[in-house]
Amino acid sequence: MSVAFTWLGHSAFQLEVDGHIALIDPFLTGNPLAAAKAEDLNPEVILVSHAHGDHVGDTVEIAKRSGATVVCNFEMGNWFMKQGVENVFQGNPGGTYHGSFLSAKWLIAHHSSSFPDGTYGGQPNGFLIQVRGKKLYFAGDTALFLDMKLLAEENIDVAFLPIGDTFTMGPEDSLRAIDFIRPHHVVPMHYNTFPPIVQNTAQWAKDVHAQTLATPIVLDPGGKHILE
Ligand code: NI
Ligand code: MN
Numbered sequence: 001m002s003v004a005f006t007w008l009g010h011s012a013f014q015l016e017v018d019g020h021i022a023l024i025d026p027f028l029t030g031n032p033l034a035a036a037k038a039e040d041l042n043p044e045v046i047l048v049s050h051a052h053g054d055h056v057g058d059t060v061e062i063a064k065r066s067g068a069t070v071v072c073n074f075e076m077g078n079w080f081m082k083q084g085v086e087n088v089f090q091g092n093p094g095g096t097y098h099g100s101f102l103s104a105k106w107l108i109a110h111h112s113s114s115f116p117d118g119t120y121g122g123q124p125n126g127f128l129i130q131v132r133g134k135k136l137y138f139a140g141d142t143a144l145f146l147d148m149k150l151l152a153e154e155n156i157d158v159a160f161l162p163i164g165d166t167f168t169m170g171p172e173d174s175l176r177a178i179d180f181i182r183p184h185h186v187v188p189m190h191y192n193t194f195p196p197i198v199q200n201t202a203q204w205a206k207d208v209h210a211q212t213l214a215t216p217i218v219l220d221p222g223g224k225h226i227l228e
Pocket of ligand 1: 055112141
């Protein structure tokens with residue numbers, strides 16, 4: 001039994017659980033940091049946090065080809081079905097998707113959400129993912145918010161937090177988020193893809209070590225981490 005995650009660049013991750021694969025926000029085509037090609041991925045589940053193009057990414061193509069279940073909010077689910085995606089599971093904050101090898105609870109995120117074609121994408125989300133006894137918090141695109149303190153009660157193994165600034169929280173607010181959430185490990189995301197979100201992750205990791213109780217895991221695109 002093992003749980004591994006691979007950073008595919010930006011906020012895209014692949015989770016591998018005993019041979020099962022899930023993707024989160026699979027933005028690969030047009031992603032300068034993409035560490036995989038959409039056509040090579042065969043997930044069973046795709047979690048999508050919100051409707052912006054750098055998160056929906058290749059979801060439609062991958063879902064149609066693989067038959068993966070797209071897990072997203074109500075408004076996004078309606079849009080995906082219009083695009084011909086057959087398996088969609090829609091929820092909203094407070095609700096939980098119970099899949100065969102992972103569960104994902106919709107959480108709030110403070111951001112915006114519309115599809116590249118202008119369609120309203122509902123409220124943006126984070127996810128609390130439970131898989132083989134591990135708890136992962138995927139924040140999505142969000143600012144720092146006080147309710148993150150509720151997650152300290154969850155004993156989070158890994159928090160995936162945006163650090164790019166401009167469109168989401170930046171490095172300094174991510175340190176405050178870590179203090180709120182108290183995860184064992186923290187993985188930065190949503191940085192270096194484009195000029196407005198370039199960050200110094202070496203300095204960020206130093207600051208995480210010095211100022212929080214969490215251990216940073218900084219991956220290169222394509223880098224994989226196996227949870228013990
Ligand atoms: Ni966004
Ligand atoms: Mn984004």
